[in-house]
Amino acid sequence: MTDPVRTTTPSVTDPDRPDPTVGRKPKQTPLEQMGGASGLVYTMLPIVAFVLANASLGLTPAIVAAIGVALALTALRLVRKEPVQPALSGLFGVAVASFVAWKTGSAKGYFLLGIWSNVVLGGIFLLSIVVRRPLAGIIWGALNGTAATWLKDKPSRRYYDIATLALTAVFAARFVVQQWLYEEDATGWLAFAKIAMGYPLLALALLVVVWAARRSGKRLKSQDGSAPAAQA
Incomplete structure (x- = not known):
């Protein structure tokens, strides 16, 4: 007596099962992970605010302006639900740079x-x-x-x-x-x-x-x- 032949049916994809690739975010490039094109703007604005305020008002207002702009950009990223790591890194950099400027007493x-x-x-x-x-x-x-x-x-x-x-x-x-x-x-x-x-x-x-x-x-x-x- 021979054993019955076992047959295998090919697996059929369930049409009702959601595709795991749908909705998956594409991998970011290294430049996007560092802030993307907006990162240049976010880096530029505190510097521009510092230079303009220093030229017209002096060092202390320039420091306040730079930190204020950096804080505003961080808040804007939070409101727009954008990655905040670049903004927080920029805020930390502006704070440290402002402290050095205040300590040295010079805008440079x-x-x-x-x-x-x-x-x-x-x-x-x-x-x-x-x-x-x-x-x-x-x-x-x-x-x-x-x-x-x-x-x-x-x-x-x-x-x-x-x-x-x-x-x-x-x-x-x-x-x-x-x-x-x-x-x-x-x-x-x-x-x-x-x-x-x-x-x-x-x-x-x-x-x-x-x-x-x-x-x-x-x-x-x-x-x-x-x-x-x-x-x-």
């Missing part, structure tokens, strides 16, 4: 923290290349939730070395230009340089990071595809 002191933070960040990014852990790749992986398998691939690590050098060059250029304007007491031009060399210059460096990520991704994908073939 408002930009002092940002100038020297470029030295620190540039040094950290450069050091990451020396220790063979380029930060551009590590940060990209953290933002996109990808594994750090590229660290074992020399060409991939070289791509991210180039991207990290691009970011280091941004920090170095900011320091050289803004430190020179600081020593020249050119507060207005210093504000312009901080805005122009902020998000726009960072966006150019991020293009190099995206290039490195795509080149590395193609390499790792091809390696994953060739491994099963080699085993077969």
Whole structure:
């Protein structure tokens, strides 16, 4: 007596079951996670308010104006239900910069923290290349939730070395230009340089990071595809 033949029916998707991909928000780009295009405006307004108020009213009103604008922008993000992390980071930066300006008694002191933070960040990014852990790749992986398998691939690590050098060059250029304007007491031009060399210059460096990520991704994908073939 033979066993009955078992047949399997193909699974049919339930038309009433909601599609899990529907309503899912698309993954944000690194620039969007840092505030997007509005981040440039939110960064610019407190600086403009500080410079204009300092030119017409003096240092103390300028500090009040900058902090007031930063608080207003944070409240606006809350009302519009936008991500508040960029605004809170900006508010903290404005508060610290205002404190330095008040402590030094000079309007150009408002930009002092940002100038020297470029030295620190540039040094950290450069050091990451020396220790063979380029930060551009590590940060990209953290933002996109990808594994750090590229660290074992020399060409991939070289791509991210180039991207990290691009970011280091941004920090170095900011320091050289803004430190020179600081020593020249050119507060207005210093504000312009901080805005122009902020998000726009960072966006150019991020293009190099995206290039490195795509080149590395193609390499790792091809390696994953060739491994099963080699085993077969």
